[in-house]
Amino acid sequence: MIPRPQLLESPDFTEPGIEWDDTPCPLCGDRDEELRFEATDPTPRDRDRGRRFLVVRCRQCGLSYTNPRPGPESIGQFYPTDYKPHRRPRKLAQANPRGRFWERLLGRPCHERRGLLPWDGVGRLLDFGCGGGSFLKRMADQGWDVTGLDAAVGAVQNVQDQLGLRAVVGSLPHPDLRPGSFEIVTMWHSIEHVHEPLEILREAYRLLIPGGKLIIACPNIESWAFRRFGTDWFGLDVPRHLTHFTRNSLTAMLLTAGMRVESLRTIRHSDWVRSSAKLAVRSPRAHFRDQILTWKPMAKLAAWLVYAMGRSDCLIAVAERPRV
Numbered sequence: 376m377i378p379r380p381q382l383l384e385s386p387d388f389t390e391p392g393i394e395w396d397d398t399p400c401p402l403c404g405d406r407d408e409e410l411r412f413e414a415t416d417p418t419p420r421d422r423d424r425g426r427r428f429l430v431v432r433c434r435q436c437g438l439s440y441t442n443p444r445p446g447p448e449s450i451g452q453f454y455p456t457d458y459k460p461h462r463r464p465r466k467l468a469q470a471n472p473r474g475r476f477w478e479r480l481l482g483r484p485c486h487e488r489r490g491l492l493p494w495d496g497v498g499r500l501l502d503f504g505c506g507g508g509s510f511l512k513r514m515a516d517q518g519w520d521v522t523g524l525d526a527a528v529g530a531v532q533n534v535q536d537q538l539g540l541r542a543v544v545g546s547l548p549h550p551d552l553r554p555g556s557f558e559i560v561t562m563w564h565s566i567e568h569v570h571e572p573l574e575i576l577r578e579a580y581r582l583l584i585p586g587g588k589l590i591i592a593c594p595n596i597e598s599w600a601f602r603r604f605g606t607d608w609f610g611l612d613v614p615r616h617l618t619h620f621t622r623n624s625l626t627a628m629l630l631t632a633g634m635r636v637e638s639l640r641t642i643r644h645s646d647w648v649r650s651s652a653k654l655a656v657r658s659p660r661a662h663f664r665d666q667i668l669t670w671k672p673m674a675k676l677a678a679w680l681v682y683a684m685g686r687s688d689c690l691i692a693v694a695e696r697p698r699v
């Protein structure tokens with residue numbers, strides 16, 4: 376039994392205008408959950424107000440998730456107007472190889488991975504959670520037939536008006552998207568934001584052709600950085616992140632959705648170690664080591680070492696809709 380919102384210290388849980396959603400496990404549907412920790416919203420506006428959220432773990436399947444959580448009608452209130460992924464695209468770093476030796480040693484950061492799809496030639500691509508459209512633009516320039524999907528109306532309008540690319544507002548399933556009509560579906564840091572991740576993955580399965588690939592990147596709550604920084608870890612981002620994946624739980628959800636997992640590994644996110652250290656030094660409990668990691672060269676060094684240990688901030692999975 377976990378504390379209900381009204382039992383928390385924060386008065387914000389009782390404020391009018393927010394619909395709270397007490398969810399069963401988003402993977403197995405059970406209600407046998409245990410409290411893992413409480414965390415605050417790291418955006419300055421809400422952190423200052425002390426609003427706290429609970430992250431629980433399902434005792435049946437091990438999935439961690441934010442619960443209770445703002446419901447689908449209320450979650451939008453928790454996105455700052457300048458939320459980074461919704462901004463207009465900046466020029467992306469090119470995915471040119473830096474040489475196989477350095478690539479093996481340092482790994483590619485998350486944003487560089489996005490140009491490298493496990494597909495020969497080009498085809499039809501759906502980007503779920505397309506944000507400002509920078510990835511869509513890059514793939515369209517390479518000859519891909521791209522479609523963006525995002526819940527943010529402004530982001531979709533930017534993609535349509537400023538980039539001239541196809542994008543639709545909403546989530547999955549979507550009436551404008553036909554089953555079996557994409558070779559690739561990508562989800563770059565979007566699956567952790569949705570209320571029904573398993574249903575989204577099942578719909579991605581239906582939208583793919585047999586043999587089509589689903590690529591997912593999301594935060595890794597088994598990372599070194601989460602152990603080091605705890606609730607100051609930048610990848611936690613409650614309440615916008617509703618599901619907190621590990622290798623095992625992401626694999627389990629993909630398999631439950633019918634996908635075959637081809638690969639699943641951890642990759643560096645370019646700046647999360649440093650961003651986490653910056654959040655940690657705000658705390659009176661801050662350690663000298665946190666201060667050191669706010670220094671860019673040290674944060675980069677830490678990120679490379681952690682990559683070598685296989686415990687980076689992000690998970691990246693490539694899964695296939697089986698051919699038969």
Ligand SMILES: [Zn+2]
Nearest residue numbers: 400403433436
């Ligand atoms: Zn479960």
